[in-house]
Amino acid sequence: MKYNILEKCNLLGLKMTEQRKIIIQVIVDSSDHPDVELVFKRASKVDNRISIATVYRTIRLFQEHGIIDKHEFGGSRSRYEKASDIHHDHLIDIKSGKVLEFKNDKIEALQKEIASKLGYELVEHRLELYAVPKGCASIGKDK
Amino acid sequence: MKYNILEKCNLLGLKMTEQRKIIIQVIVDSSDHPDVELVFKRASKVDNRISIATVYRTIRLFQEHGIIDKHEFGGSRSRYEKASDIHHDHLIDIKSGKVLEFKNDKIEALQKEIASKLGYELVEHRLELYAVPKGCASIGKDK
DNA sequence: TTAAATGCAAATCGTTTGCGGGCCC
DNA sequence: GGGCCCGCAAACGATTTGCATTTAA
Numbered sequence: 581m582k583y584n585i586l587e588k589c590n591l592l593g594l595k596m597t598e599q600r601k602i603i604i605q606v607i608v609d610s611s612d613h614p615d616v617e618l619v620f621k622r623a624s625k626v627d628n629r630i631s632i633a634t635v636y637r638t639i640r641l642f643q644e645h646g647i648i649d650k651h652e653f654g655g656s657r658s659r660y661e662k663a664s665d666i667h668h669d670h671l672i673d674i675k676s677g678k679v680l681e682f683k684n685d686k687i688e689a690l691q692k693e694i695a696s697k698l699g700y701e702l703v704e705h706r707l708e709l710y711a712v713p714k715g716c717a718s719i720g721k722d723k
Numbered sequence: 724m725k726y727n728i729l730e731k732c733n734l735l736g737l738k739m740t741e742q743r744k745i746i747i748q749v750i751v752d753s754s755d756h757p758d759v760e761l762v763f764k765r766a767s768k769v770d771n772r773i774s775i776a777t778v779y780r781t782i783r784l785f786q787e788h789g790i791i792d793k794h795e796f797g798g799s800r801s802r803y804e805k806a807s808d809i810h811h812d813h814l815i816d817i818k819s820g821k822v823l824e825f826k827n828d829k830i831e832a833l834q835k836e837i838a839s840k841l842g843y844e845l846v847e848h849r850l851e852l853y854a855v856p857k858g859c860a861s862i863g864k865d866k
Numbered sequence: 867t868t869a870a871a872t873g874c875a876a877a878t879c880g881t882t883t884g885c886g887g888g889c890c891c
Numbered sequence: 892g893g894g895c896c897c898g899c900a901a902a903c904g905a906t907t908t909g910c911a912t913t914t915a916a
Binding site for chain 3: 594599632633638
């Protein structure tokens, strides 16, 4: 019931090219939710015959097959991470850009409840907390 | 302590042009979180001497001054609404695209608590529920 | 062998911007 | 009158796509 990415690709009948292997490896090894540019850079370091178009295509493909998850945090580019069986949300450190993951069942339950009260059935949700490390709260709070 | 948009613009020293008046009116009259294109269409109906560049500029300006709020729901375009004093989150009906607003203090409190536990101070958050009307749950659930 | 995947460059889409002319305060 | 604002069209950045070539199966 649990497959790794290579197995999932097989099941889906996707050809396993050198490029795809590298992109998969980069995604699996990255815990910082990289954007396409960054995945491209990291992949290029392994094998520079890879093109950014392929990275875009591959990431999109994987995303459409639920192999990786797409996020739109602060910036203009989308960011990605390996899909995980355990759902989680994100806290974005707006000082450093670092992204922490968390999970809270109470919030999940409340969301369902809210949707239900409004006459809806929850399909998915997006919860992002934008925060600053305790202490450096209002110091240099420019913008 | 409570000002309407015209007053806010005055306070900020913004010139009140015909275009801006119209754009403000369109935003105030819209409860469907329109994107720039739609604001432009509605504004043009009132006065077709308006250009989409002005709509982009004005909306951006207002947003930067906290006069309107920007959202990035499903699609590719950003959507906007008049800023309100009462914070609320959104439920997006993925069948119809309709957007409902809701407010839940328990969730707000939990978010602060989560951030705090992680060593952070919550600055802002984004919570969106994507849902389908009860009943038509899995019928025609074609992605 | 052959359908699918790649690289390249051009196209697309939403949004921003430089410029010369126009308009609010 | 002067500076902010406008319309226009060109520029932009992220992403997608058409096409000829390569490659996995």
